[in-house]
Amino acid sequence: MSGKALGLAVVALYFAAVVVVGHLSNRMLRRNREDFFLASRSFGVALLFFAVLGTNLSAFAMLGAPGAAYRYGVGVYGMVAAGLSITFPLLFYFVGHRVWLLGKRYGYSTPVQMFADRFESPTVGVVVFVVMVAYTIPYVVIGQIGSGLALSGATDGAIPYWAGSLAVTVVVGLYVAQGGMRATALTNAVQVLVFMAFLVTAAVLVPPALGGADELGRELVERRPDLLRRSAHVQTSPIAWIMQVFTFSAAMMCFPQIFVRMLAARSGRVIRNMAVLYPLGFLLTFLPAISLAVWGSVAVPGLDGQGADNVIIVLMQRFMPAALAGFALAALFAMIMSTMDAQVLALSHLFTTDIADRLLRGRVAGDELGVKVGRWFVAVVLAVGFGVSLVPNQSIFDVANFAFTGFGVVFPVLVGMLYSRRLNKQAALAGLVTGSVLAPLAYFGVLDLGPLPSLPVVAIETVVMIAVAATTRPQPDAADRFVGFLRSTFARGRTRAVGPEIVPTGLTGTGLEA
Amino acid sequence: MPRSRPLAYALLAALLVAAFDVWNWERIEPLLFGWMPVGLWWQVLVTMLAVPVMAYLFWVLWPDDVDDAWAAPAPRDGKEE
Numbered sequence: 001m002s003g004k005a006l007g008l009a010v011v012a013l014y015f016a017a018v019v020v021v022g023h024l025s026n027r028m029l030r031r032n033r034e035d036f037f038l039a040s041r042s043f044g045v046a047l048l049f050f051a052v053l054g055t056n057l058s059a060f061a062m063l064g065a066p067g068a069a070y071r072y073g074v075g076v077y078g079m080v081a082a083g084l085s086i087t088f089p090l091l092f093y094f095v096g097h098r099v100w101l102l103g104k105r106y107g108y109s110t111p112v113q114m115f116a117d118r119f120e121s122p123t124v125g126v127v128v129f130v131v132m133v134a135y136t137i138p139y140v141v142i143g144q145i146g147s148g149l150a151l152s153g154a155t156d157g158a159i160p161y162w163a164g165s166l167a168v169t170v171v172v173g174l175y176v177a178q179g180g181m182r183a184t185a186l187t188n189a190v191q192v193l194v195f196m197a198f199l200v201t202a203a204v205l206v207p208p209a210l211g212g213a214d215e216l217g218r219e220l221v222e223r224r225p226d227l228l229r230r231s232a233h234v235q236t237s238p239i240a241w242i243m244q245v246f247t248f249s250a251a252m253m254c255f256p257q258i259f260v261r262m263l264a265a266r267s268g269r270v271i272r273n274m275a276v277l278y279p280l281g282f283l284l285t286f287l288p289a290i291s292l293a294v295w296g297s298v299a300v301p302g303l304d305g306q307g308a309d310n311v312i313i314v315l316m317q318r319f320m321p322a323a324l325a326g327f328a329l330a331a332l333f334a335m336i337m338s339t340m341d342a343q344v345l346a347l348s349h350l351f352t353t354d355i356a357d358r359l360l361r362g363r364v365a366g367d368e369l370g371v372k373v374g375r376w377f378v379a380v381v382l383a384v385g386f387g388v389s390l391v392p393n394q395s396i397f398d399v400a401n402f403a404f405t406g407f408g409v410v411f412p413v414l415v416g417m418l419y420s421r422r423l424n425k426q427a428a429l430a431g432l433v434t435g436s437v438l439a440p441l442a443y444f445g446v447l448d449l450g451p452l453p454s455l456p457v458v459a460i461e462t463v464v465m466i467a468v469a470a471t472t473r474p475q476p477d478a479a480d481r482f483v484g485f486l487r488s489t490f491a492r493g494r495t496r497a498v499g500p501e502i503v504p505t506g507l508t509g510t511g512l513e514a
Numbered sequence: 515m516p517r518s519r520p521l522a523y524a525l526l527a528a529l530l531v532a533a534f535d536v537w538n539w540e541r542i543e544p545l546l547f548g549w550m551p552v553g554l555w556w557q558v559l560v561t562m563l564a565v566p567v568m569a570y571l572f573w574v575l576w577p578d579d580v581d582d583a584w585a586a587p588a589p590r591d592g593k594e595e
Binding site: 074075077078081082085086089093097207212213216217221225228229230231238241242261268269272275276277278279280282283287290291295367490499 | 522526529530533538540541542543545548549550551553554557558560561562564565568569575576577578583594595
């Protein structure tokens with residue numbers, strides 16, 4: 001068997017494995033919408049960890065970030081791994097846990113429901129829906145682009161770009177439509193283990209093949225010392241570090257797929273334990289990925305554009321046995337698909353619950369029809385993404401930054417929803433519209449807010465929200481149900497051991513105050 | 515070990531300062547394992563330290579026992595019984 005055929009066989013084996021996992025999870029499906037989209041809110045620590053990590057680590061982790069490290073050096077690790085190892089767990093506490101509490105308390109299953117209810121405004125829900133869908137679809141397309149590039153690159157064009165994109169689209173469609181949320185979480189566990197195993201194995205085997213770590217160090221110091229110095233490039237400078245960490249952090253909890261995964265947790269304790277373990281996931285992924293890319297800068301110099309994004313695959317093909325190159329492709333597909341499946345399912349969830357169910361006046365809820373409609377939406381979203389992926393695009397790092405900037409628009413309203421009694425419908429709408437207009441204008445350079453405009457956009461949006469909230473009437477009942485409930489809950493937790501218990505407003509007589 | 519909020523916040527602040535290690539931005543030496551510059555291995559250290567710091571922070575801030583009771587489903591019309 002030739003090297004390429006062996007590599008493709010490894011990939012085919014991986015595809016078959018995830019489809020089988022999807023099929024097995026189909027047998028566990030209870031044929032209702034809550035189970036299909038939220039796995040009946042049953043995730044434990046391990047499943048939530050794999051589901052959230054797999055969803056967060058997209059093609060960006062194996063193509064975009066290494067491509068950036070190949071060009072700009074080790075500073076990329078600090079931006080995408082170290083900084084986020086602190087901010088992401090904090091976000092799981094300050095936002096994720098509270099979202100879970102509200103979801104459990106009031107039965108929300110989508111972010112749109114939560115926003116619309118907090119601000120007593122279907123219009124706010126519609127705007128959140130539009131923003132989430134508009135920026136998730138480009139991110140789905142990133143996966144399809146990455147798949148097409150990887151398969152066509154690995155076979156020197158024997159498998160054309162469109163066929164690679166189509167293959168992954170079909171496989172993801174098969175297992176997501178079969179098992180819904182449970183299928184995506186179980187396959188995410190397989191996928192995370194596959195790509196971590198590959199990256200760690202490659203990071204151990206590559207240095208000896210390139211003359212050893214000491215020799216690599218000498219070559220890097222002589223030929224590319226800039227890549228070893230964090231502030232040698234403007235893209236990894238301290239200000240870029242702050243902007244990039246903010247951009248990723250603000251967007252993360254606004255991804256519908258992450259938001260919904262918080263709702264699928266069995267308890268708040270599960271989210272807490274997952275948050276503590278989370279930095280290890282980043283360490284085991286980004287340290288080997290960034291190291292391989294930096295080594296690639298001296299081993300395979302001269303790659304540019306999408307070629308630089310492909311540096312890990314190129315290293316494997318040139319210096320490693322064919323089976324490991326095939327393993328690299330499988331790992332890449334694992335990363336791509338672990339994000340794509342969650343995004344596609346989340347979009348299908350939003351379309352089914354927030355659009356179809358409303359249009360059909362609740363007839364989609366709770367029965368097999370809901371699952372059927374959800375499956376159809378999975379197919380529609382994937383088909384649209386595949387069509388868009390056929391149009392030539394920018395590098396994956398750029399597309400990711402565009403999507404992250406857009407998701408950041410929801411962040412100030414999300415924080416206000418959880419923490420501010422004063423924020424009302426008018427302020428939320430003014431903020432969302434301001435951000436939605438500014439983000440694309442700034443990103444495409446029509447408005448000059450710097451190279452990473454997420455922080456300025458969020459700042460302007462926040463000022464607008466505060467100004468509008470200060471001049472319009474608050475919504476005390478809705479604020480009580482959200483902010484009052486959360487404050488009382490945490491006050492109770494704090495005082496339990498040392499003082500009298502505090503009963504939340506509106507909860508007297510429920511038995512919970514005892 | 516005491517559940518101390520000031521200690522938890524101090525550890526978090528120290529971790530944030532360590533992550534934004536301005537003193538390492540221009541440096542390459544000392545290299546670890548022959549090739550890894552200080553700007554990378556320091557950040558790796560920060561990532562590893564994030565685990566125990568978060569564990570302590572959440573042990574202090576994140577109540578263990580409120581979730582289940584207080585997240586009991588509310589009546590559909592939003593009014594309490």
